[in-house]
Amino acid sequence: MSKVDKILICGGTGCISSGSGKLVNGLRAALAGAGLEIPVVLTGCHGFCEQGPLVIMEPQGVFYRRVQVEDAEEIIAKHIKGGEVVERLLYTEPTTGEAALTYKDVQFYAKQQRMVLKNCGHIDPENIQEYIAAGGYEGLAKVLKTMNGDQVVEEVKKSGLRGRGGGGFPTGIKWQSTRQAEGTKKYVVCNADEGDPGAFMDRSVLEGDPHAVIEGMLICGYAIGADEGYVYVRAEYPLAIKRLSIAIAQAEEAGYLGENIRGSGFNFRLKIKAGAGAFVCGEETALLNSIEGERGMPRPRPPFPAFKGLWQKPTTLNNVETFANVPVIFRNGADWYASLGTEKSKGTKVFALTGKVNNTGLAEVPMGITMRQIIFDIGGGIKDGKKFKAVQIGGPSGGCLPEELLDLSIDYDSLTAAGAMMGSGGLVVMDETTCMVDLARFFLNFTQKESCGKCIPCREGTKRMLEILQRITDGKGQQSDIETLERLAKVIKSTSLCGLGQTAPNPVLATLRYFRHEYVAHIEEGKCPAGVCTALLSYFIEPETCKGCGLCAKNCPVGAITGVVKEPYTIDTAKCIKCGVCITKCKFGSVQRR
Amino acid sequence: MSSCCQCGNVVPDPRQQQLAEVFKKYAGQKGALIPVLQGAQDIYSYLPAEVLKQIADALNLPFSKVYGVVTFYAQFHLKPRGRNIVRVCLGTACHVRGGAKIFETIRNELQIGDGETTADLRYTLESVACIGACGLAPVIMVNADTHGRLTPDKLKAILAQYE
Amino acid sequence: MSQVTLTINGQKVTVPAGSTVLDAARLLGLEIPTLCYDPMLSKPGACRMCIVEIPGMRNLPASCVTPVAEGMVVETHSEAVVEARKTIIELLLANHPNDCLTCERSGDCKLQQYAYEYGVREVGIQGEFHQYEIDESNPYILRDMNKCILCGKCVRVCAEIKGENVIDFAYRGFNTKIAPALDTKLAESACVYCNNCVSVCPVGALVDRRLAGKGRTWEVEQEPIICTFCEAGCNFNLLKKDGKVVGVAAAKAAPGRPMCLKGRLGLELIHNPNAAPAYLKKDGEFVEVPWAEALGLEGILAKLLEKGQKAE
Ligand SMILES: Cc1cc2nc3c(=O)[nH]c(=O)nc-3n(C[C@H](O)[C@H](O)[C@H](O)COP(=O)(O)O)c2cc1C
Ligand code: SF4
Ligand code: SF4
Ligand code: SF4
Numbered sequence A: 001m002s003k004v005d006k007i008l009i010c011g012g013t014g015c016i017s018s019g020s021g022k023l024v025n026g027l028r029a030a031l032a033g034a035g036l037e038i039p040v041v042l043t044g045c046h047g048f049c050e051q052g053p054l055v056i057m058e059p060q061g062v063f064y065r066r067v068q069v070e071d072a073e074e075i076i077a078k079h080i081k082g083g084e085v086v087e088r089l090l091y092t093e094p095t096t097g098e099a100a101l102t103y104k105d106v107q108f109y110a111k112q113q114r115m116v117l118k119n120c121g122h123i124d125p126e127n128i129q130e131y132i133a134a135g136g137y138e139g140l141a142k143v144l145k146t147m148n149g150d151q152v153v154e155e156v157k158k159s160g161l162r163g164r165g166g167g168g169f170p171t172g173i174k175w176q177s178t179r180q181a182e183g184t185k186k187y188v189v190c191n192a193d194e195g196d197p198g199a200f201m202d203r204s205v206l207e208g209d210p211h212a213v214i215e216g217m218l219i220c221g222y223a224i225g226a227d228e229g230y231v232y233v234r235a236e237y238p239l240a241i242k243r244l245s246i247a248i249a250q251a252e253e254a255g256y257l258g259e260n261i262r263g264s265g266f267n268f269r270l271k272i273k274a275g276a277g278a279f280v281c282g283e284e285t286a287l288l289n290s291i292e293g294e295r296g297m298p299r300p301r302p303p304f305p306a307f308k309g310l311w312q313k314p315t316t317l318n319n320v321e322t323f324a325n326v327p328v329i330f331r332n333g334a335d336w337y338a339s340l341g342t343e344k345s346k347g348t349k350v351f352a353l354t355g356k357v358n359n360t361g362l363a364e365v366p367m368g369i370t371m372r373q374i375i376f377d378i379g380g381g382i383k384d385g386k387k388f389k390a391v392q393i394g395g396p397s398g399g400c401l402p403e404e405l406l407d408l409s410i411d412y413d414s415l416t417a418a419g420a421m422m423g424s425g426g427l428v429v430m431d432e433t434t435c436m437v438d439l440a441r442f443f444l445n446f447t448q449k450e451s452c453g454k455c456i457p458c459r460e461g462t463k464r465m466l467e468i469l470q471r472i473t474d475g476k477g478q479q480s481d482i483e484t485l486e487r488l489a490k491v492i493k494s495t496s497l498c499g500l501g502q503t504a505p506n507p508v509l510a511t512l513r514y515f516r517h518e519y520v521a522h523i524e525e526g527k528c529p530a531g532v533c534t535a536l537l538s539y540f541i542e543p544e545t546c547k548g549c550g551l552c553a554k555n556c557p558v559g560a561i562t563g564v565v566k567e568p569y570t571i572d573t574a575k576c577i578k579c580g581v582c583i584t585k586c587k588f589g590s591v592q593r594r
Numbered sequence B: 001m002s003s004c005c006q007c008g009n010v011v012p013d014p015r016q017q018q019l020a021e022v023f024k025k026y027a028g029q030k031g032a033l034i035p036v037l038q039g040a041q042d043i044y045s046y047l048p049a050e051v052l053k054q055i056a057d058a059l060n061l062p063f064s065k066v067y068g069v070v071t072f073y074a075q076f077h078l079k080p081r082g083r084n085i086v087r088v089c090l091g092t093a094c095h096v097r098g099g100a101k102i103f104e105t106i107r108n109e110l111q112i113g114d115g116e117t118t119a120d121l122r123y124t125l126e127s128v129a130c131i132g133a134c135g136l137a138p139v140i141m142v143n144a145d146t147h148g149r150l151t152p153d154k155l156k157a158i159l160a161q162y163e
Numbered sequence C: 001m002s003q004v005t006l007t008i009n010g011q012k013v014t015v016p017a018g019s020t021v022l023d024a025a026r027l028l029g030l031e032i033p034t035l036c037y038d039p040m041l042s043k044p045g046a047c048r049m050c051i052v053e054i055p056g057m058r059n060l061p062a063s064c065v066t067p068v069a070e071g072m073v074v075e076t077h078s079e080a081v082v083e084a085r086k087t088i089i090e091l092l093l094a095n096h097p098n099d100c101l102t103c104e105r106s107g108d109c110k111l112q113q114y115a116y117e118y119g120v121r122e123v124g125i126q127g128e129f130h131q132y133e134i135d136e137s138n139p140y141i142l143r144d145m146n147k148c149i150l151c152g153k154c155v156r157v158c159a160e161i162k163g164e165n166v167i168d169f170a171y172r173g174f175n176t177k178i179a180p181a182l183d184t185k186l187a188e189s190a191c192v193y194c195n196n197c198v199s200v201c202p203v204g205a206l207v208d209r210r211l212a213g214k215g216r217t218w219e220v221e222q223e224p225i226i227c228t229f230c231e232a233g234c235n236f237n238l239l240k241k242d243g244k245v246v247g248v249a250a251a252k253a254a255p256g257r258p259m260c261l262k263g264r265l266g267l268e269l270i271h272n273p274n275a276a277p278a279y280l281k282k283d284g285e286f287v288e289v290p291w292a293e294a295l296g297l298e299g300i301l302a303k304l305l306e307k308g309q310k311a312e
């Protein structure tokens, strides 16, 4: 095996919470103790969070997962000194049971096409030189030297890039409007609010490759004639804010931000604004209000931000991933970019794959591939050998796709037609143990809590829809409930002021479209087919099979299980909070749920 | 500066000094309200009414507007909070992996509801929608520590670690 | 300015570019219900009562904030529009006290009017509703936020006309509420009781306490009167019952000027023989004060007296 010259450790939020911070320090100390001078680099997110902390031994790319600080000595002794792979730290494919040696052997990565995420996990995000060495700021240099604003806009239009933040609006046209809008003061704003619960690609890009976003914003600023930009980052992302601040400072020092950038005469300054905890601030006009220090209540459109945006000045607002695509386009050319993807959706899309799937993490794939490829080839299939039921795409604004649609080629338009939405690209996989009514209730609870309260249909309507869904999952559904849900959904969608209200009913409509029978079962038969809605089920112990080991009682968090050792135990249903721990603990399958 | 000092402090409060620094940093900046509120909350760990009034005066904004902004954003707190902030993720990924049960269990254990603080100020319980660690679902955060891949039976021990 | 021609409910109309669909419809004399729109104030497009159908647009846009376009076709009362308006009214009623029998604004309330016009008799949706304490903390304005529909007019009038910014939106979502700073009672706020907000509130959430019980809108005659206390000349209404003045209501501020409490009280003193006493806030408490003090005439009186003494 070749000599190790660099060790990459993932420093994304997921891996840090799994202990990669400790690991870095421990490994560095152990290396120093062994007299070895191998650099240990804390990178951005590799997007395979579940397996974290992740370690890559370069140059070969040997891939270790779930590495703890205790493993440092063994890695040094066996791998670095002994030239042998530490087998037990390798990743095993859930589908084949085979161990993957290097990064490239892991199916999760092999099946992806990483363009936007190319640098994430492979460069040190806190070092601008590594970004430059990987081809960074080349696109900007080309733009500044050889193109004018109109040509930049044309190039983006030609690439076919569409907004990755949700709506899929053509980016070039947005830039063109802002460029043509009257006024000398203009702004570029990057939407890094990423509020969709279950999406974390924007966080990973900011943590792993912040300069790509800066470069994209610079190119945009040059194209539209702006000299100032803001990145609005949600407050829950402290690490992204930190990495971005470092990147901005380094870019300023290197002359990529500030006055007369690289001698071109182009000036651009960038500021960070931290959000304060409001999902609706992901909506563009609410975001602008929030930057202005107001309540994040959306404004009516028109006027669109391209004409009257931040402080009433023409403003281009794009998503993190949208901006991160821009340097790729200018480095490789619009024609090359437009050759990827489908006719109307170009390039790649990063999906955040979570839920009941074996490999959770970030998957970047060309537009147009099927859900089956993402979930089964990249995601390694459903966890614990369970059966796939549906996948929620687009978060609280989106909808679910059932098994019949697994082979749908996914792009902006096909998803909308199927009653879902690309949204941010959050994919939550659900198996037979997910109740679809409960899922709809979950999303409505979210949107209802996050409604800004400005307009009547969303403020009052989502509340009523939630109450109805709550009633159904509590086993108190009424015959007329489905009809009322549909009526409210229609009005809320068609009359709400902003996208939050206009899409809030989608999860209900999609589950009603594909899983109506589950609603009916709750209402008419008083049953939750997935066994989730606690009001509709209770836990009990089968006296015939209970061996009286008492393990369940020991683990019950509320002490609802009592009994005498070696005799059948019983559950006090009044005390039981239906957490289900006992089921997982009983070795004899005696705990039942009905 | 504000006249409404009901606390009767005579000794200069070091926090007041820090607050003055925050005001200085953002003096004359557009859209300064939210960063100033964030700065003030970092100092006081919540936003006492007198501080809000001071902020309104310092930024020359209507007091009613400052209150409106503070109550709009989930990040801002008007009441003192516990020494340990327990955040239970109820995002989608955590939801489908049993986040609600985790929340229920903690609620039972601490005997407080969402957004509430125990009488001894030891814990504040909050539900959050996604902390971006979906790969580890279900997760909770206690202060800055993330605890992932949880089951209800692990919670007692985790909570006990925080005094 | 260039002109734009569009078709509303089959009728052609030509309006200046930049007008809204609502403006154009009103020009044709077409009635579109509105709750948050007020020509004096900025337009939030919040209530969604004024929605219309415009083929080619994805949803039902709010006419008060939708600019006209050449060749645009608009339906103000299509089936979808009427159904949506009914549902919006129903949603408001589901969170509104069933109190029209004793409400001061009965007969003069937009919610009541639209519920009647659109025939919303039954509220098929039920659930949680607000139970706020009614604010009777001061002698001038009664605030019942349970009746508030959150149109935001009071906030805008207080900020945009009055420049006082006493109240604002607070909280969010279903819990959104109009509140003074720290959500106190009005008496503890910086309110000056100009009643601008009362004059724009479309429902019974804000009521002039001095007029409470003085008669329903159909019982009283309203006589517009212009205040002459200062050169601004704000608009008020003398409320008359059986030919006798029973009260003075704030109507509309003069352009560029706020209305004031002094003007209203002054008019009452002149026109209402049975005017209730005047109150002012002193040391945080409302106390009855002599009229001269309420009208700020004490200084002038003192000066006059002083002059008189000097002349002697
Ligand atoms: C309720 C709501 C939440 C949104 N949240 C986000 C978000 O978190 N991130 C984002 O980029 N766009 C979000 N959007 C979409 C933005 O309004 C906007 O369309 C997008 O940022 C534009 O950028 P793009 O053209 O690059 O996609 C949200 C929209 C709505 C209605
Ligand atoms: S749709 Fe909802 S979030 Fe959007 S403006 Fe209306 S109330 Fe606010
Ligand atoms: S009475 Fe005047 S000052 Fe008081 S809240 Fe109403 S508009 Fe504002
Ligand atoms: S109090 Fe009246 S004017 Fe103010 S928001 Fe409520 S309904 Fe509108």
Ligand code: FES
Binding pocket: C033, C034, C035, C036, C037, C044, C045, C046, C047, C048, C049, C050, C051, C062, C063, C064, C065
């Ligand atoms: S009147 Fe148009 S939205 Fe309220």
